[in-house]
Amino acid sequence: MAGLGVCRGRLSGHRASITRCLRVNQLQTAEFSLSAARQLPKARTNTLINFVPQQQAWIVERFGKYLKTLQPGLNVLIPVVDQIKYVQSLKETVVDIPSQSAITEDNVTLHLDGVLYYRVIEPYHASYGVENAEYAVVQLAQTTMRSELGKIKLDSVFQERMNLNHMIVDAINYAAEAWGLRCLRYEIRDIQLPTKVKEAMQMQVEAERKKRANILESEGMRESAVNRAEGLRQSKILTSEAVRIEQVNQAKGEASAILARATARASALLTLGKALGAKHGSSAASLAVAEQYVQAFGKLAKTGNTLLLPEKTGDVGSMVAQAMAIYSQMTSRTVAGEEDGEDEEGETRDKLKQVTDEATKDLEEVLSQLSVSIEDLTSDRGSASPATPTQPHPPPHFTLADSPTNHRGPEISPPRDPTIV
Template sequence: MHASGPWNSRGQRFLSSNLPINTVVLFVPQQEAWVVERMGRFYRILEPGLNILIPVLDKIRYVQSLKEIVINVPEQSAVSLDNVTLQIDGVLYLRILDPYKASYGVEDPEYAVTQLAQTTMRSELGKLTLDKVFRERENLNANIVEAINQASDDWGIKCLRYEIKDIHVPTKVRDAMQMQVEAERKKRAMVLESEGTRESAINVAEGQKQSQILASEGERAEQINRAAGEANAILARAKARGEAIRVLAEALTLQSGNAAASLTIAEQYVSAFAKLAQDSNTILLPANTGDITSMVTQAMGIYGTLTKNMPQKPKELTQKEKGEMDLES
């Protein structure tokens, strides 16, 4: 015959009337430890399975459950480091490691552990500001577990973990925290927007810079190409002019060269007067404008003077003259 352990679903201890009765042969269920007294003194702890006791002399005094026990820690008031009053509750997870100490070490284990958890919670909350309470819940739970285990070692109980369920702050403080959160979000939004504007301005400036660089490089390449084209054109005109002069010089050495030169000068003379008539309505003409012959004669005279002053090309000797010179030598 057996009964449930000393803790119900709420973590409350059963009364002695709920304890199993000594029927000589007892079957202890798994994960339970029955504490037996003989004539009022501790005798032994019954292990799970078959057990035999002496009636009248042996009495089952405590039934300890070796399973994990859950205890609700009632809501309590605590003051943080920055003088904010908080309402906080939690859940405590325990396990009995030594049934003897759990039975004789403390009168009411539930009450003792609950009070220890509450006092430790108030002490730990007084070391933290309101903002850190929400950020360091895990550290807060770990500190409470450590403090409980230091005190509950003599009770044969081990605290496995402590979890904070709810933290309630005053209405005004909650509204202020909400306003602070909204202000932080607005600040982050403004910072992100300003960074986006800055990046956009940098990108636009970089684009304009690259555009100006490419435009200047294109203009420089265009000027280089234009200069190269003009240089080639000047060189080509110079070569053409030189070739024309060479051909003209060869033509002047011919028998009818003077007549050709006179004709060219007459044509240029008429062409010059035609251009003057196109460029301006007012023309200053020499007195002998109609005397083209005199103008050509004057030009040919200038040409003759220039040719006399130019060095003469040595005349090539004929075969007969070369033979005579050889005989004389």
């Protein structure tokens, strides 16, 4: 009560100083807002009328006991009785975690530092739960980071860096809940490795790069070889296909040509058979054979080749008679079977008769020329063998029997040899 009386006396006696106190409070608040959150004073002077800045909480004690937490804005406190014991910032605070050593699961010593972001959630617990909240959080972050690094290997430190940060945050929040703090995030800033470990890792990286380069080069060579082999295979296949198609087409062409020739030959033989089976057909055939024989015999003396001639070179009639005898035997049955159709083939017989007459005239001219050739050939043989007297052979005598009933061909009488008795 005595204290209240003193305060009332001061208020009544120093009304003029209230404005000055308010100005001092405002200046102190402005200075406080420019300072860092870690450097906030643990206590402030009670000036009766107090202005709490935004995002701050003032813990007020009365007679050494917690009274209340002042919110931002205008607050009136009783001087001397009420004391502003703690000032807590509700902003997010950044704390540097100093470098420390840690040993991984595979016994590699690392040096790490980081950055911690936290915020005061409960000003009361932050003031009365721990003596120095910031120091406690820093120590907790260091120990947690050292503990989590001991659970993983060196290779996993770089691969699981994000997971390591999350594990540290969860461990800090679990322990700092009683302090009224919340760790928002933790980031590992720098990882320092021993020199030998760095060299080994560099060699490993270089070896891995060389391995990948060799693998890529070998795969490229393999792909190139496969492509070349595939191209050669396709080329050979296409070439063989082209050759096969060419051979097939050539065979088809030859088969078509053979078939066409065979068809033409069959048609010619069929037509020739019908013509020979008609009237005067055999006579025309005999005439054709005789013409071919005479023409071939007439060409013997025109070349310088060595030839084997029969003994009787002028016996043309026997040669033709022998050929026509074979022909008569082959066509005798055909002629006998086709005599009944003579009326239907009248036109063919007339044409054959006309051809036969013309051929007969030509044959007579050829025979006359052949007689002269035979005389010359006989004289040459006589001069070649003077020991044996020879007499000139008379020219061969040819008779053409053009009887309508004679189908055996022309009758050719061979010349008589005067040396034969």
